[in-house]
Amino acid sequence: MIDTPAVGGAAARPPRHLTPRRGGLAALLFVLLISASAARGHGTPIQLEFWGDFPPNAARCQRAIGRAAATCALRAWRLRRDCAMTRLQGGACDEDAVERAIVSARFDAQDVVAAYCTTPHLNILQFTSLSEAQIDVTSFCRDLEDAAVSLLLDPLAGGVPPGSATCIDGATRVASKLFGNGFRSRQRLLDRIAGAPFSVPTKREMRDASTAEISAAASALGAQMARRCAPAQFAALYHQQSPEEVVAKLTSRADCLAGQAYAQAGVVCPVAECGNRMIERDEECDDGNAVGGDRCSATCLRE
Numbered sequence: 001m002i003d004t005p006a007v008g009g010a011a012a013r014p015p016r017h018l019t020p021r022r023g024g025l026a027a028l029l030f031v032l033l034i035s036a037s038a039a040r041g042h043g044t045p046i047q048l049e050f051w052g053d054f055p056p057n058a059a060r061c062q063r064a065i066g067r068a069a070a071t072c073a074l075r076a077w078r079l080r081r082d083c084a085m086t087r088l089q090g091g092a093c094d095e096d097a098v099e100r101a102i103v104s105a106r107f108d109a110q111d112v113v114a115a116y117c118t119t120p121h122l123n124i125l126q127f128t129s130l131s132e133a134q135i136d137v138t139s140f141c142r143d144l145e146d147a148a149v150s151l152l153l154d155p156l157a158g159g160v161p162p163g164s165a166t167c168i169d170g171a172t173r174v175a176s177k178l179f180g181n182g183f184r185s186r187q188r189l190l191d192r193i194a195g196a197p198f199s200v201p202t203k204r205e206m207r208d209a210s211t212a213e214i215s216a217a218a219s220a221l222g223a224q225m226a227r228r229c230a231p232a233q234f235a236a237l238y239h240q241q242s243p244e245e246v247v248a249k250l251t252s253r254a255d256c257l258a259g260q261a262y263a264q265a266g267v268v269c270p271v272a273e274c275g276n277r278m279i280e281r282d283e284e285c286d287d288g289n290a291v292g293g294d295r296c297s298a299t300c301l302r303e
Helices: 022-038 056-088 095-116 119-124 130-156 165-195 200-228 231-237 243-251 253-261
Strands: none
Touching: 056 095, 056 119, 056 130, 056 165, 056 253, 095 130, 119 130, 130 165, 130 243, 130 253, 165 200, 165 231, 165 243, 165 253, 200 231, 200 243, 243 253
């Protein structure tokens, strides 16, 4: 297990009393977004057949990158989810505190990468620099948050019918479990391959076993979601989507971790699909259709 270090490296977090409020925070997030788009993505991914069996310190660095990305993404999603559920139940949520906590989670993730990775290790893993690895980690953290919030929380912004809290709570809890299960399965797979020699057929068998594991967990959790929500109730809350459709979209986020935190081409994030009501990489919006003139363009950019 990799413990989060107490201090970081190139992207050290500012003291808590200097953490910006809404105006400064927006500026900081803008800077993070611009830096991410300027150097987004690691080097050319290696085919899984040739990826792995790295020196011990490089494999340790890879484990740190994967864990940092997954931990940051889950923290950010749970913060958004808890805030939404608190409001749904009549409570108050401090949005500024949530934003600060999410920024803190991203800095923590960058600190982990800085603590466990050197430039030679990162070069072996197909990252050109420390900053590039940190950008990939925080980009995944933001992308997962965008996808989950747009799919599960944004549809509730206009209000929900009475008696819907149990259904929504069940759906968002299932999402957390789906992410956790999927991330762990892909991390176990790729961390093992990163640190030891395996034949090509064995790598493929391991990948297929991980995929089957994720699929089985998703099926069980989808059934759990359906038990918490009557089909008509779920469809009314989530734009006529079924629990199975939503579970399938959420489950695909596990492979985004593999594709962004591990520079291999055997497990990759699905291509973004404009019109599926889930904001994915390089999309600014997704209103469920591929037509323009409604403030969200046919290519899922804001109008």
